[in-house]
Amino acid sequence: MSHISIRELNVSYDGHPALKDISVDIPDGQITAIIGPSGCGKTTLLRCCNRLIDLTDGAQVNGSVLIDGVNILDPSVDIITLRKKTGYLAQRPYPLPMSIYDNVAYGPRIHGLKDRRRLDQIVEHCLRATSLWSEVKDRLKSPAAKLSVGQQQRLCLARALAVEPEVLLGDEPTSALDPISAQQVEKRLVELKGAYTIVLVTHILRQAKRLADYVIFLYMGELVEHGPAAEVFQNPRDTRTKAYLGGEVS
Numbered sequence: 075m076s077h078i079s080i081r082e083l084n085v086s087y088d089g090h091p092a093l094k095d096i097s098v099d100i101p102d103g104q105i106t107a108i109i110g111p112s113g114c115g116k117t118t119l120l121r122c123c124n125r126l127i128d129l130t131d132g133a134q135v136n137g138s139v140l141i142d143g144v145n146i147l148d149p150s151v152d153i154i155t156l157r158k159k160t161g162y163l164a165q166r167p168y169p170l171p172m173s174i175y176d177n178v179a180y181g182p183r184i185h186g187l188k189d190r191r192r193l194d195q196i197v198e199h200c201l202r203a204t205s206l207w208s209e210v211k212d213r214l215k216s217p218a219a220k221l222s223v224g225q226q227q228r229l230c231l232a233r234a235l236a237v238e239p240e241v242l243l244g245d246e247p248t249s250a251l252d253p254i255s256a257q258q259v260e261k262r263l264v265e266l267k268g269a270y271t272i273v274l275v276t277h278i279l280r281q282a283k284r285l286a287d288y289v290i291f292l293y294m295g296e297l298v299e300h301g302p303a304a305e306v307f308q309n310p311r312d313t314r315t316k317a318y319l320g321g322e323v324s
Contacts, residue, residue, distance in 0.1 A: 077100060077101065077102035077103075077141065077142070077240070077241065077271040078099070078100040078123060078139065078140065078141050078241065078271065078273070079098075079099050079100075079138075079139075079140040080096055080097060080098050080099075080100070080119075080122075080137070080138070080139050080140075081097050081137055081138040081139075081140065082095055082096075082097055082136075082137040082138065083095070083096040083097070083119075083122060083135070083136070083137035083138070083139065084096075084135070084136045084137055085115070085118050085122065085127065085133060085134070085135050085136075086133070086134045087130070087132050087133055087134075088132040089134075091295055092115050092118045092295055093115045093118055093119060093122075093292075093295050094295045094296050095137075095296075095297075096119065096137070096296075096297045097297070098290060098297055098300050100271065100273060100288070100290075101271070101287070101288050102271050103267060103268045103269070103270070103271060104267060104271065104272070104287035104288055105263065105264070105267050105272045105273075105274060105285050105286050105287050105288070106271075106272065106273045106274070106286065106287070106288040106289070106290060107274050107275075107276055107281075107282040107285060107286035107288070107289050107290070107303070108120060108273065108274065108275045108276075108290045108292065109276060109277075109279065109282050109289060109290070109291050109292070109318075110291055110292035110293055110298075110318065111293065111318065111323050112277065114292040114293055114294055114295065115292050115294075115295045116275040116277075116292055117245050117275055119275075119290075119292065120243050120245055120273060120275050121245075122135065122139050122147070123139055123141075123146075123160060123241070123243055123273065124146075124156060124157055124160040124162055124241075124243060125146060125147070125151075125153055125156060125157075126162070128153075135147060141156075141159065141160070141240075141241065142240075154184075158181070158185065158237045158238075158239065159239055159240050159241060160239055160240070160241040160242075160243055161231075161234030161235065161237070161239040161241065161242045161243065161270075162234065162242075162243045162244075162245075163227070163230055163231060163234065163242070163243070163244040163245065163247040164230075164245055164247070165245055165246045165247070165249050165250055166223075166250045167223060167226035167227040167229070167230045167250070168230065169218035169219060169221070169226050169229055169230060169233075170218065170233075171217075171218075171219065172217070172218065173214065173215045173216060173217060173218065174210050174213065174214050174215070174216055174217075174218050174221070174229065175197055175214040175215060177218045177229055177230075177232075177233050178196065178197045178200050178201065178229070178232050178233050178236050179193045179196065179197055179236070180233065180236075181233060181234075181236045181237035182196055182236055182237060185237060196236050197214070197236070198211075200232040200233075200235045200236045201229075201232050203232065203235055203262070203265075203266070204228040204229070204231045204232045204235070204262050205228065205258065205261075205262060206225060206228050206229060206232060209225065210225070222255070223250060223251060223252075223255065224251050224252060224254070224255025224256075224258060224259070225255075227247065227248075227250075227251060227255065227259055228258065228259060228262065231247075231259070231262060235266075239270065240270065240271060241270065241271045241272075241273065242263075242266065242270045242271070242272045242273070243272075243273050243274075244263070244272070244273070244274040244275065245275045246274075246275055246276055246277060247259060247274065248260065248281070249277070249278075260281070260284065260285060263285065264285060267287070274286075279319065282303070282307075283303070283307055286303040287302065287303055288300070288301070288302060288303060289301065289302075289303045289306040289307070291306065291310075291312075291314075291315050291318065293314050293318070293323075298312050298314050298315055299311055299312045299314075299315045307319065
């Protein structure tokens with residue numbers, strides 16, 4: 075079953091093609107890894123899935139990205155509603171300049187929730203889901219900026235979960251973390267799949283092999299190959315995929 079369906083997606087920056095006629099279905103409740111050499115369009119594809127591409131000067135986008143059957147690229151789509159449905163983790167954590175508690179409660183408050191008891195429940199639930207609760211429960215009013223970088227990224231994940239998204243998007247979400255912190259984030263993502271459709275950009279093949287149920291391989295803006303991770307990694311069909319997996323292309 076496909077949660078996200080991309081059809082004939084083309085993206086260019088100031089007339090220079092970045093994605094060329096991409097059509098692919100991203101399965102529901104699994105981890106999909108977008109892989110490929112630097113500059114192949116991985117992040118561009120991810121940013122089309124929550125309209126962050128709109129913030130890029132000179133970007134022209136054509137085609138469709140369907141989430142639950144709705145083309146989110148349609149100008150009539152409400153961006154706030156879309157971003158509630160699609161949580162996002164950047165390469166580096168960006169905690170809001172407020173307390174740990176207020177970071178997690180921020181989204182629900184934006185969407186109108188004022189009941190303190192319910193906010194308390196959401197904050198605890200999301201911090202537990204990211205294995206942060208035991209580390210921060212006694213300092214919820216402390217500034218989020220005082221957390222370690224690894225803790226900040228898990229806090230950003232908790233903040234994303236607090237608005238009850240359907241989709242989690244991650245743009246190399248462990249690239250700025252030390253190995254132990256990266257392992258903690260990876261573990262949380264594996265635990266969350268099933269409840270969420272997770273799409274990750276990663277430049278680390280080992281990570282893709284550890285986490286991915288489904289793989290999308292891009293090369294120079296083209297969709298070269300996609301399919302179940304085991305099939306793509308063990309029996310790639312295209313010579314460009316074989317070259318990339320074999321370390322001949324970086």
